[in-house]
Amino acid sequence: MKKEPVSLKDIAKQLNVSISTVSRALRNKGEINPETRKGIIELAKKLKFRPNPLATGLLNKKTSTIGIVIPEIENYFYSTILRGMDSVASLSGYRLIVSYTNDNQTNEILAIQELMLSRVDGIIACPSSELYDFTHYYDIIDNNIPLVIFEREPEEIPTYKVVTDNIKSSIEVTEHLISKRCRRIAFITNLEPLAAGRLRYEGYKMALKKHNIPLDHELIIHGNMNISTSVEATINLLKKKPLPDAIIGNNDMVAMVAMKIAKEKGFRIPQDIAVAGFADEPFSSFLEPSLTSVGQPAYLIGMKSLEIMLQMINGDIPINEDKKIVLESALVIRDSTKR
Amino acid sequence: MKKEPVSLKDIAKQLNVSISTVSRALRNKGEINPETRKGIIELAKKLKFRPNPLATGLLNKKTSTIGIVIPEIENYFYSTILRGMDSVASLSGYRLIVSYTNDNQTNEILAIQELMLSRVDGIIACPSSELYDFTHYYDIIDNNIPLVIFEREPEEIPTYKVVTDNIKSSIEVTEHLISKRCRRIAFITNLEPLAAGRLRYEGYKMALKKHNIPLDHELIIHGNMNISTSVEATINLLKKKPLPDAIIGNNDMVAMVAMKIAKEKGFRIPQDIAVAGFADEPFSSFLEPSLTSVGQPAYLIGMKSLEIMLQMINGDIPINEDKKIVLESALVIRDSTKR
DNA sequence: TTGAAAGCGTTACCAG
DNA sequence: CTGGTAACGCTTTCAA
Numbered sequence A, B: 001m002k003k004e005p006v007s008l009k010d011i012a013k014q015l016n017v018s019i020s021t022v023s024r025a026l027r028n029k030g031e032i033n034p035e036t037r038k039g040i041i042e043l044a045k046k047l048k049f050r051p052n053p054l055a056t057g058l059l060n061k062k063t064s065t066i067g068i069v070i071p072e073i074e075n076y077f078y079s080t081i082l083r084g085m086d087s088v089a090s091l092s093g094y095r096l097i098v099s100y101t102n103d104n105q106t107n108e109i110l111a112i113q114e115l116m117l118s119r120v121d122g123i124i125a126c127p128s129s130e131l132y133d134f135t136h137y138y139d140i141i142d143n144n145i146p147l148v149i150f151e152r153e154p155e156e157i158p159t160y161k162v163v164t165d166n167i168k169s170s171i172e173v174t175e176h177l178i179s180k181r182c183r184r185i186a187f188i189t190n191l192e193p194l195a196a197g198r199l200r201y202e203g204y205k206m207a208l209k210k211h212n213i214p215l216d217h218e219l220i221i222h223g224n225m226n227i228s229t230s231v232e233a234t235i236n237l238l239k240k241k242p243l244p245d246a247i248i249g250n251n252d253m254v255a256m257v258a259m260k261i262a263k264e265k266g267f268r269i270p271q272d273i274a275v276a277g278f279a280d281e282p283f284s285s286f287l288e289p290s291l292t293s294v295g296q297p298a299y300l301i302g303m304k305s306l307e308i309m310l311q312m313i314n315g316d317i318p319i320n321e322d323k324k325i326v327l328e329s330a331l332v333i334r335d336s337t338k339r
Numbered sequence C: 001t002t003g004a005a006a007g008c009g010t011t012a013c014c015a016g
Numbered sequence D: 001c002t003g004g005t006a007a008c009g010c011t012t013t014c015a016a
Helices: A008-015 A019-027 A034-047 A053-060 A076-091 A105-117 A135-142 A166-179 A196-210 A227-237 A252-264 A282-286 A298-313 B008-015 B019-027 B034-046 B053-060 B076-091 B105-117 B135-142 B166-179 B196-210 B227-237 B252-264 B282-286 B298-313
Strands: A065-070 A095-100 A122-125 A147-150 A160-164 A185-189 A220-222 A246-249 A274-278 A292-295 A324-327 A330-332 B065-070 B095-100 B122-125 B147-150 B160-164 B185-189 B220-222 B246-249 B274-278 B292-295 B324-327 B330-332
Touching: A008 A019, A008 A034, A019 A034, A053 B053, A065 A076, A065 A105, A076 A095, A076 A298, A076 B095, A095 A105, A095 B076, A095 B095, A105 A122, A105 A135, A122 A298, A135 A147, A147 A298, A160 A166, A160 A298, A166 A185, A166 A196, A166 A246, A166 A274, A166 A292, A166 A330, A185 A196, A185 A227, A220 A227, A227 A246, A227 A252, A246 A252, A252 A274, A252 A282, A252 B282, A282 B252, A298 A324, B008 B019, B008 B034, B019 B034, B065 B076, B065 B105, B076 B095, B076 B298, B095 B105, B105 B122, B105 B135, B122 B298, B135 B147, B147 B298, B160 B166, B160 B298, B166 B185, B166 B196, B166 B246, B166 B274, B166 B292, B166 B330, B185 B196, B185 B227, B220 B227, B227 B246, B227 B252, B246 B252, B252 B274, B252 B282, B298 B324
Parallel strands: A065 A095, A065 A122, A122 A147, A147 A160, A160 A324, A185 A220, A185 A246, A246 A274, A274 A292, B065 B095, B065 B122, B122 B147, B147 B160, B160 B324, B185 B220, B185 B246, B246 B274, B274 B292
Antiparallel strands: A292 A330, B292 B330
């Protein structure tokens, strides 16, 4: 049914030359009669010939395809990372195959298996935060397939990682709140082993310690960062005595929910409770009050991950190095913490 | 460098049988000695053999890959569509290659060329709204490559289209505002030839006409729907005399911007000006006031497009039919229009 | 029941 | 300068 694309054979037949001659002419390799070459190139252009990637791939064992394993896509942070990756990939003639894990390990294992069966040239993955089993990553490494990890920092996986300065930026936002005379700072976060939230929690603790503010475990709420758990978390926080005077959400969605619930309960923001988030979503400056947030270099994470991957594939850097690239975040102060 | 995956040849060698025997055993085709078969299957499982998709693809001229052409991805609406597509594709053993056009025709043409060169089995595209040249689509059709269009409805491209009931839902939101005694309803929208905004504008006009409200062209602002143009559009609207008493934004981002600007200028929402949007983004219920919006069946658009594509590929439906699948939207009424 | 061979489209190598 | 051939990994057809 599908009309067949032109092949070298077609061109060879029409011009009464051999397939190898056509191949050579088109890739300008080896000696060749300029006349013959010109004719071949012309016909090829006319027929819109382009080598079948399946055939070349079969030959040099390359698919020109990179597998991406990412938790979600309906999320500005991750979709921006993806676009950063795509921008580099498409410029270099690579295609991306994207798998979504929902931050769930079972999906992740399946995704990686599928990608390896698809014979991708490399895998760039964000391991799910609950990760406790690393065999599927060792599988990638054992097969000498280039692997780049992004956003999460599993020490158990010895390879390149592209991450952000979670601890530092968390210290920064916490100190910002402290400078605004907040003393009971609550933190709604994801404390799963590999979650960025866990590192941010470390930063938070360091900031408190530095300023001699006692850590109150009551103010730390572990959640999986969806809307309903965030609602619940906030309601619980607002029952604590004494009340928290600030809430940090592990992302802007959580912070947004916290603000809404607090306002509904009659608290003024930021006067009664200051609120801050992470990731600086486009909507954050439009909330009421506008939301203070730690901006993440999402696009850059994507670009950088893909650049490293390409270097690995091209053999410019070894594929078995355990190295961490840390990109900088930037605190964006808005009305939700101005008091 | 990369460790070679096991091939039929490897298995054949180890078991001292021919490649064809192994192939037959594994796919349970043709007569074969149950003993031999068992041995082969066992070894294959142990070695984690899986056929090289490049080789099979070369043989049956299939890549098991579907190309997606989509305007953006950092946008809940489009990323949800994409996930809908992915959910169906991954269940059917298809991979998706996604290209982003930024709603720009030049990018779109390049994307489609690239996809065709990659030999995708089918293309699902959202043509850019400014589209005036359709040759690249005719190119797809001429090559007998299955094509599905989504979200936009170009009459010039005779193929399956998966769209939403833009006119109807626009009538609905406009009538909703009219029922709230709004008479000067402004519309910030994208009027490019293929934009959904154009159809929504039609619906808007029909609703006004039905209720004998004169159309005031001053209240229609054409924009490309980014934040800065929306800011400008709103500022202009708020200078009109008499003032608009409602603003419809062509998406929730626009409506969000309009609300913010109007509030900053001292207008009360919805009392002075009611506001509504399209697409019902997750943040919309968290705005102040919560935003009335037309919910779009994004996930369904994605699923449906891919289902149709698979049917085309499988030959269950002809690939040259000009048919439109219309999915229903649902108006979500919130505080921004409750007056 | 099994094996050999052709072919998918391409490239690389070796003769001529 | 050009053509033939082998090879990539797989499926299918034809013989044995």
